[in-house]
Amino acid sequence: MDFLSNHEKPACLARWMAQLSRVPDWFRAVRRRLFLWWAGLPQLPRPRRLPAAAICLAGLTGIPLLFAIQPSIQVSMNGQIVGYVSDLSSVELAVNLMETSISTQFGVPYTLEDELTYETMLALSSQNDPVEDLVFALADASSDLETMAVLTVNGQTVGACQALEDVQSTLDNLLNAYKSSASDHARFVENVNVTLSPAPATAEMTPEELEQTLVQQQLLDVEVYSTLEYTEPIPYTTRKVQDEELDPFTVQTVQAGQDGEASVQATVVTLNGVETQRTIVSRAVLTQATDAVVAVGTPVLATGSSSMIAPVSDYTFTSAFKFRNGRQHKGVDLAVPEGTPVYASDSGTVIVAEWSDSYGNYVIIDHENGFKTVYAHNSSLLVQEGQTVTKGTMIALSGNTGNSTGPHVHFEIRYNDTAVDPELYIDFGEESP
Secondary structure, eight states: OOOOOOTTTTHHHHHHHHHHHTHHHHHHHHHHHHHHHHTTTOOOOOOOOOHHHHHOOOOOOOHHHHHHHHEEEEETTTTTTEEEETHHHHHHHHHHHHHHHHHHHHSSSSOOOOOOEEEEEEEEESSOOOOOHHHOOOHSSSSSEHHHHHHHTTTTTEEEEHHHHHHHHHHHHHHTTTTTTTTOOOESSEEEEEEEEEEEGBBOOHHHHHHHHHHHHTTTEEEEEEEEEEEEEEEOEEEEEEEEETTTTEEEEEEOBBBBEEEEEEEEETTTTTEEEEEEEEEEEEEEOOOOEEEEEEEOOOOTOOOOOOOSSOOOOESSSSEEETTOOSSEEEEEOOEEEEOSSSSSSEEEEETTTTEEEEEEEOSSEEEEEEEEEEEOOOTTHHHHOOTTTTEEBBBBSSSSSSSSSHHHHHHEEEEEEGGTOOOOOOOOO
């Protein structure tokens, strides 16, 4: 009899199938074997998965590997394997490159004397060496070559060391010798290059020998850029004031001068330790300079005159009353074209109008109050001794006679026959450099 109604049977069957799906795998295997035994059917072996996977893997990897293996030539020298090539042309090219490079760099012909041996074999195509690697391998295997750090300056070989570090330390020593601080930037003016190249074993130098060669032959110039901070004095100026209470030409210091001080930042360029350029970046005044003040006794001018005038116009003030060339320059030099009119600076009597080896054609006027004026290096004289002149009278034409380095008028003022500074009486403007 049925315990379940028709509408309950589908739900019950679904629950039974769900429980059956949760049966362990070992239970299903036992159940399968019992079913085959009960039905009298043979049990067939299940296929093994591992050999099939191995066959597939071999197919995927072996076939590409088979195409990658190609005939190759093993190159050896002096019992040492140099490399692998697909044909001998690569070896010939490597030997030619090495021989040419060594001959060019060291200035002597070089030929590889070691014997090369070859052996044909199968190898991966990726195992073959490029020509550049063969060059270095040949150098390492050669009996008379080594791979060294070769130094060239402007394309010329200077020497070679065992390691790059040896050459670099030598160059650093030369740069640091001219640096005053770690912040300085130093560089070589010349084109300096260091490369790893095959070189004859006899060309090897120690770092000390390389540095000595560079210094003795003066092959490198070192330029250094520095930033400096320092203080510098601000020079004081001297002001002259007239004092009628002092005797003429008497000088008395009213106030002593004192230099100021400025803080300066500058960029300095040196070449082999010698300064070639200085650029002021900033300048700040720390203390102002104090001007010196000097009182000068008021000069007494010629009778009836209130001032003296310059003996020429449109001149260039080239030299003042000062100590120069080891002696006192007793007047001022006023450069003018030859033939320029020369005028009497003040009224007086001509007491000299003649030639001398030093002054050339010159005139002296006595102003009859202790003052005399001198006009030298003229091309021609327009007055005679004993002649009376007034201020502004044309007395000569300028020239380049006597001990003169160019057309100009040498003008002096003498007081009681002693030369005094003409700038105390006449403003000639700024002296040209």
